[in-house]
Amino acid sequence: MSDTFEPTNIIVTGGCGFIGSNFVHHVVNNHPGTHVTVLDKLTYAGNPENIAGLPEDRVELVVGDVCDEALLDRLVPGHDAIVHFAAESHNDNSIADPEPFVRTNVYGTYRLLEACRKFDVRCHHVSTDEVYGDLALDDPARFTEETPYRPSSPYSSTKASSDMLVRAWHRTYGVRATISNCSNNYGPYQHVEKFIPRQVTNVLCGTRPKLYGDGRNVRDWIHTEDHSSAVWAVLTRGRVGETYLIGADGERSNIDVLRAILTAMGRPEDAFDWVRDRPGHDRRYAIDPTKLRTELGWRPRHTDFAEGLAATIEWYRENEAWWRPAKEATEAKYAAQGQ
Ligand code: NAD
Numbered sequence: 001m002s003d004t005f006e007p008t009n010i011i012v013t014g015g016c017g018f019i020g021s022n023f024v025h026h027v028v029n030n031h032p033g034t035h036v037t038v039l040d041k042l043t044y045a046g047n048p049e050n051i052a053g054l055p056e057d058r059v060e061l062v063v064g065d066v067c068d069e070a071l072l073d074r075l076v077p078g079h080d081a082i083v084h085f086a087a088e089s090h091n092d093n094s095i096a097d098p099e100p101f102v103r104t105n106v107y108g109t110y111r112l113l114e115a116c117r118k119f120d121v122r123c124h125h126v127s128t129d130e131v132y133g134d135l136a137l138d139d140p141a142r143f144t145e146e147t148p149y150r151p152s153s154p155y156s157s158t159k160a161s162s163d164m165l166v167r168a169w170h171r172t173y174g175v176r177a178t179i180s181n182c183s184n185n186y187g188p189y190q191h192v193e194k195f196i197p198r199q200v201t202n203v204l205c206g207t208r209p210k211l212y213g214d215g216r217n218v219r220d221w222i223h224t225e226d227h228s229s230a231v232w233a234v235l236t237r238g239r240v241g242e243t244y245l246i247g248a249d250g251e252r253s254n255i256d257v258l259r260a261i262l263t264a265m266g267r268p269e270d271a272f273d274w275v276r277d278r279p280g281h282d283r284r285y286a287i288d289p290t291k292l293r294t295e296l297g298w299r300p301r302h303t304d305f306a307e308g309l310a311a312t313i314e315w316y317r318e319n320e321a322w323w324r325p326a327k328e329a330t331e332a333k334y335a336a337q338g339q
């Protein structure tokens with residue numbers, strides 16, 4: 001049996017990022033009894049536009065750092081849960097400079113857990129399937145909640161560390177925490193550094209998309225709206241102390257995704273460049289979401305990847321003002337890395 005928990009006043013860290021902002025919209029649109037305080041540092045990945053226009057009586061933005069103990073001491077009391085999305089999230093950045101990843105993902109999670117302990121506030125920690133390392137292309141297995149941790153990159157090792165802190169703070173101090181580990185998200189408002197938005201905006205700019213390595217790496221794609229509904233399900237109906245894997249049976253190779261983008265945008269399937277591979281590049285991720293489906297009854301809504309991709313491409317076509325300011329600097333960074 002799951003516990004039921006009806007939060008009325010939550011903090012969403014990283015609520016101006018890609019997935020956190022989607023979750024804020026999800027709460028505002030579907031759960032009228034819940035007020036959201038967004039805590040976001042507004043790094044290069046955070047954009048207040050992502051939550052602009054939401055009712056002021058439902059959402060408040062506090063610009064600040066999850067590592068700031070004094071701020072958390074002022075902010076956390078009076079809230080009944082923290083949903084923790086804030087992180088440095090991009091693998092390539094973590095390879096170029098791991099320090100912000102250690103700081104925000106490890107120390108920042110530690111600070112939040114200490115605040116949850118001090119003020120007896122529930123915590124849902126948003127994590128990634130990358131903590132499990134990778135699978136071979138021909139391995140029939142998928143990740144489950146029992147798969148041993150084996151992270152590969154500086155990013156995934158800091159996420160794995162943060163998961164370990166959450167587990168320890170639950171067991172040792174009784175912090176009421178849950179964890180979810182999700183696969184690759186796609187949808188509107190994703191930063192142009194990530195695979196799908198990078199390639200879509202490259203085509204829109206008249207630049208050739210860039211594919212790493214041999215292009216056969218597999219990612220397990222889920223629409224960000226389905227990630228949000230799953231996080232709400234775990235927060236409100238998940239058992240304290242438990243981990244839930246979130247996935248929507250969306251395994252696809254990078255080259256297949258890229259060809260689908262090129263075709264949908266009216267370009268030849270081979271109109272892209274092969275570029276230097278990512279060091280330590282994980283081969284395949286795959287989620288077995290059985291526990292989430294059977295225990296919490298969660299189901300994804302976006303089950304047609306071609307349809308979700310087409311809508312995402314359309315969103316980038318129509319929202320150039322949103323992505324254009326970040327595009328040039330992002331590509332300059334990639335070019336300097338030979339990617
Ligand atoms: P993102 O990079 O788009 O957004 C991160 C947000 O966190 C930004 O708004 C940023 O300003 C904020 N932030 C960063 N450091 C902060 C700090 N020190 N204090 C306060 N705010 C800070 O990330 P995303 O893709 O939306 O990912 C959100 C979470 O979901 C991350 O924890 C990530 O590990 C996890 N996740 C992402 C995916 C994916 O496919 N993108 C999949 C599974 C899990």
Ligand code: DAU
Nearest residue numbers: 089090091128129130183184193194195210211212217254
């Ligand atoms: O699995 C969940 C993870 O998914 C999240 O924890 C991360 O926050 C999120 O960034 C994502 O990590 P990936 O490294 O899988 O995503 P990325 O979009 O960077 O790359 C997806 C795949 O595409 C990966 O195999 C690398 C490849 N790639 C990426 C870029 C940016 C390319 O071939 N070319 C590119 O230009």
